[in-house]
Amino acid sequence: xxxxxxxxxxxxxxxxxxxxxxxxxxxxxxxxxxxxxxxxxxxxxxxxxxxxxxxxxxxxxxxxxxxxxxxxxxxxxxxxxxxxxxxxxxxxxxxxxxxxxxxxxxxxxxxx
Amino acid sequence: xxxxxxxxxxxxxxxxxxxxxxxxxxxxxxxxxxxxxxxxxxxxxxxxxxxxxxxxxxxxxxxxxxxxxxxxxxxxxxxxxxxxxxxxxxxxxxxxxxxxxxxxxxxxxxxxxxxxxx
Numbered sequence: 001x002x003x004x005x006x007x008x009x010x011x012x013x014x015x016x017x018x019x020x021x022x023x024x025x026x027x028x029x030x031x032x033x034x035x036x037x038x039x040x041x042x043x044x045x046x047x048x049x050x051x052x053x054x055x056x057x058x059x060x061x062x063x064x065x066x067x068x069x070x071x072x073x074x075x076x077x078x079x080x081x082x083x084x085x086x087x088x089x090x091x092x093x094x095x096x097x098x099x100x101x102x103x104x105x106x107x108x109x110x111x112x
Numbered sequence: 113x114x115x116x117x118x119x120x121x122x123x124x125x126x127x128x129x130x131x132x133x134x135x136x137x138x139x140x141x142x143x144x145x146x147x148x149x150x151x152x153x154x155x156x157x158x159x160x161x162x163x164x165x166x167x168x169x170x171x172x173x174x175x176x177x178x179x180x181x182x183x184x185x186x187x188x189x190x191x192x193x194x195x196x197x198x199x200x201x202x203x204x205x206x207x208x209x210x211x212x213x214x215x216x217x218x219x220x221x222x223x224x225x226x227x228x229x230x
Contacts, residue, residue, distance in 0.1 A: 001174075035213075037213045050218075050220070051211070051218035054215075055213070058216065059216070060216045060218055061216045092156060094157070094159075100159060100172075100174065103156055103157045103158065
């Protein structure tokens with residue numbers, strides 16, 4: 001199975017400042033179709049997860065442009081250009097290139 | 113508006129069975145792969161199973177293979193998860209989801225609680 005790791009696991013942020021989360025996979029995530037299926041999810045306490053980014057760098061519908069994804073191979077990053085109060089919660093990376101699909105352990109983002 | 117509404121969660125004893133349902137609306141259900149995910153109390157997210165549009169392909173995480181069965185009824189816009197031989201470690205909120213990896217299409221239900229305990 002592909003093991004996903006994230007760092008940091010806890011990220012205190014200042015409102016209006018940038019934030020960055022790293023995600024690494026134990027194997028490369030390039031699919032045989034040439035795409036890299038790496039996603040980012042956000043989950044607020046008591047809510048269902050919401051996907052923010054698919055295929056490394058594509059924002060899902062309605063996702064603010066302060067969120068961006070980058071990376072390739074097995075090394076990926078989620079960036080928030082200016083953190084807003086509603087951005088607190090857990091962030092997960094997830095790969096759906098290889099069966100079984102696997103998630104990272106999650107990064108808790110909270111306000112300093 | 114896309115809606116996914118799970119039901120069927122309950123308290124069950126170890127070794128017991130449950131059938132989860134997910135009622136889908138607001139999109140052409142029969143044309144999309146569908147998934148089940150779960151989240152144990154205080155833990156992270158875990159993919160459980162995925163089923164192809166016509167039900168001809170099903171994939172499972174190893175920990176549920178042989179015990180859980182994903183299925184669908186496209187005529188009723190419904191997704192199911194039959195869970196047998198339940199274990200304490202299956203305790204989690206179970207989410208039904210439309211997760212399309214190629215396109216900006218991602219929708220999750222509100223989840224249904226499954227508790228396995230004696």
